[in-house]
Amino acid sequence: MKQLILIKYGEIILKGLNRPFFEEALVKNIKAALPEGFSGTVRRSQATVYVEPDDPDIIDETIYRLTKVFGITSLTRAYVLPKDIEEMKKGAAEALAPILQSIRSFKVEAKRADKKFPLTSPQIAREIGGHLHDSFSNLTVDVLSPEETVMVEVREQNAYVYCGRVKGAGGMPVGSNSKATLLLSGGIDSPVAGYMTAKRGVKLNAVHFFSYPYTGERARDKVLTLAKILAEYTPRLDVHIVPFTEAQLAIKQHCPEEQLTIIMRRLMMRMAERVARKTGAKALVTGESIGQVASQTVEAMAVTDRVATMPVFRPVIGMDKEEIVTIARNIGTFETSILPYEDCCTIFTPKHPNTKPKLDKIEASEQRLDVEKLVTDAVAGIEVITV
Numbered sequence: 001m002k003q004l005i006l007i008k009y010g011e012i013i014l015k016g017l018n019r020p021f022f023e024e025a026l027v028k029n030i031k032a033a034l035p036e037g038f039s040g041t042v043r044r045s046q047a048t049v050y051v052e053p054d055d056p057d058i059i060d061e062t063i064y065r066l067t068k069v070f071g072i073t074s075l076t077r078a079y080v081l082p083k084d085i086e087e088m089k090k091g092a093a094e095a096l097a098p099i100l101q102s103i104r105s106f107k108v109e110a111k112r113a114d115k116k117f118p119l120t121s122p123q124i125a126r127e128i129g130g131h132l133h134d135s136f137s138n139l140t141v142d143v144l145s146p147e148e149t150v151m152v153e154v155r156e157q158n159a160y161v162y163c164g165r166v167k168g169a170g171g172m173p174v175g176s177n178s179k180a181t182l183l184l185s186g187g188i189d190s191p192v193a194g195y196m197t198a199k200r201g202v203k204l205n206a207v208h209f210f211s212y213p214y215t216g217e218r219a220r221d222k223v224l225t226l227a228k229i230l231a232e233y234t235p236r237l238d239v240h241i242v243p244f245t246e247a248q249l250a251i252k253q254h255c256p257e258e259q260l261t262i263i264m265r266r267l268m269m270r271m272a273e274r275v276a277r278k279t280g281a282k283a284l285v286t287g288e289s290i291g292q293v294a295s296q297t298v299e300a301m302a303v304t305d306r307v308a309t310m311p312v313f314r315p316v317i318g319m320d321k322e323e324i325v326t327i328a329r330n331i332g333t334f335e336t337s338i339l340p341y342e343d344c345c346t347i348f349t350p351k352h353p354n355t356k357p358k359l360d361k362i363e364a365s366e367q368r369l370d371v372e373k374l375v376t377d378a379v380a381g382i383e384v385i386t387v
Ligand code: ATP
Pocket: 182, 183, 184, 185, 186, 187, 188, 189, 190, 191, 207, 208, 209, 210, 285, 286, 287, 288, 292, 293, 295, 343, 344, 345
């Protein structure tokens, strides 16, 4: 029996949006997420995307991969039946036998998108429900809280029968809402911030500040591993590795110790913004959360953002560490994030960082640096790695 994957993308989020644009972005991302060497068809009709592999054995893997595509609300393995009620009864019993044999109660829900089909939705449900009830002596009908709901959809070309759905990633298709540059460290928070931004349809690229030899190859690999996990949600992620040592050493040499962190962060912002502008990104994204560390006070972020001319998004701003960790675990970045490699920030962390920096004092200290040259040189030394 022919099988395929029915993908629903929730019509609510289509409201007020340019629908064909949204749908095309979704189909493009679905195609990009298919297993390597996929052969089969992908088509879209009536708020559903149909993915039909030539080999039904790859359906589970395909569904798993598609659970990471934003914009999808649910996915299900469905069996394709001819639009004939007798065939549908037989087909449903045969296709769903493994499930129906192992439960006690069920109900059938039918949807008739093709209004020319001779039976109404309640009639279809009754016919098929009756047949399944007769075919499986273990089954009783329970319309209120059945163990499984058998879904029957009669659409333009075929009828489809299925049981159960897998929840999709939700959100909006990546690429449907512009592009942003993520400041990606090796920590727990920034990958989560990137995930949350991508979820709203924003395509990402990333910058990582790398302080060789204070941070080594392993730290770099760790960031690239994180980027690879993120790239399952936002494909083709360009990671811009920015050589940051010069800037850090200059700050350390010329600026007061308690200001190191804030000045460093202002330099990061300037460099990240150069990358963003060059790559068509319209905003910056960081993993900051109010009060988590000294540089994440409201005052510090205010002083940091004075050098940014584009919006700085901080999707985890109001979250507790625990909440961020929960998401990190769900998206698969946590285990990598907690690997114990040095980050450039931890190396130059002052003992008593200024938690309430004053803009004029910070600007005065920066006068001792050739900020423009530090930024230009660092950006000129960028290595781009696409994961
Ligand atoms: P994270 O867990 O994301 O590393 P954190 O709690 O350790 O965050 P900080 O180290 O103060 O906080 O960094 C705050 C934010 O600045 C990070 O979330 C990230 O967006 C950015 N950032 C910090 N270090 C780097 C780096 N080496 N490269 C790129 N971005 C960085």
